[in-house]
Amino acid sequence: MLNRLLRSLSVAVLAWCLILSPGTVWASQGVSYTNSRDIVVQATITVPKSQLANLSSYTIKGSLINGAEHPYANPYYYAGATKQVGISSDSEKNFFYTISENIENENITSDKTYTAVAKVKSSLVTYNxxxxxxxxxxxxxxxxxxxxxxxxxxxxxxxxxxxxxxxxxxxxxxxxxxxxxxxxxxxxxxxxxxxxxxxxxxxxxxxxxxxxxxxxxxxxxxxxxxxxxxxxxxxxxxxxxxxxxxxxxxxxxxxxxxxxxxxxxxxxxxxxxxxxxxxxxxxxxxxxxxxxxYYIPEVIDQEGGISYEYYTKEGVEDSGDLLDPIVTEKGKVETSNSTKN
Missing domain, CATH: 3.10.620.30 (C8orf32 fold)
Known part of the structure; x- marks a missing residue:
């Protein structure tokens, strides 16, 4: 049985790499970006063993980080730290993580945990x-x-x-x-x-x-x-x-x-x-x-969110929310001083 759900979350951070479009003009006179910090953000998604036993396959997609030009917050690295995590983007340069697993014939013995990591150079902003x-x-x-x-x-x-x-x-x-x-x-x-x-x-x-x-x-x-x-x-x-x-x-x-x-x-x-x-x-x-x-942009002109779809194993009763709310997202942020701009 196939089930789909889209639900809003209060922003789920991960990652991407910076792409500057040709001809972009950033403030130089009258705006300063100082006290830069390298920020490492880690996000983890866990699907518990108790729910995995009911599923044959699933796909989880969540908002990641925005790749538009932000001189006050430049993401310069993103990656899925586990091999099942893929990265994609849309026309707004909103980046997403995708997890896709087929576990029909898998012997489930523990929770499944997925991780993605981002690195962002964020700066304080002063206007004049x-x-x-x-x-x-x-x-x-x-x-x-x-x-x-x-x-x-x-x-x-x-x-x-x-x-x-x-x-x-x-x-x-x-x-x-x-x-x-x-x-x-x-x-x-x-x-x-x-x-x-x-x-x-x-x-x-x-x-x-x-x-x-x-x-x-x-x-x-x-x-x-x-x-x-x-x-x-x-x-x-x-x-x-x-x-x-x-x-x-x-x-x-x-x-x-x-x-x-x-x-x-x-x-x-x-x-x-x-x-x-x-x-x-x-x-x-x-x-x-x-x-x-220090700001870490995730999505432009919308809110962060997560969506999923899954197939249940034969004979499993399903109310439509076998992955909700047991898909958990955790973020860990570490910062270090960088060279002042």
Missing amino acids: ISPKQVASTVAYPPEVKRYVVPSPQIESNHPLIVKKAKEIVKGETNPYVKAKKIFDFTNTYMDYTEKNAWGTAVQALQRRSGVCEDFSRLMVALLRAENIPARTVAGYALDKNEKNVDLTEEDYAHMWVEFYLPGYGWLPADPTVLEYDEHDKRVAAQNFGMGNW
């Missing part, structure tokens, strides 16, 4: 951009232009989003200034809470609260409404003072934003970073919320 250095009008290349139109959960053409974006920018035409105004608004308008969270951009605007996904989707929708290319990035965020962490012990999964500036390319922003003044009053985070975290 002068608006005069940013062109107000530009013809975006096709691969960038597609990030100014609506997408699932990012309703940038919704009347409420369009109206609010115009109120925020107040006639401003410089893309950098508009992006800063929209960041400041989102960062101070939203309250962080898991109640009624994980919604769309419009819902975030109406509820004025949510988690990192809600903050990020709202900011991206407002930017797109002002014709500024923007996208969400899901992955991991690690405090700059952390060295070795176990991703199973604490939730490091995160979502942030990248926006595109002419002559600079894609730049990161984290609207969920909250700051307060000496009177405990919320103020807009400095530096687009960057500078205190």
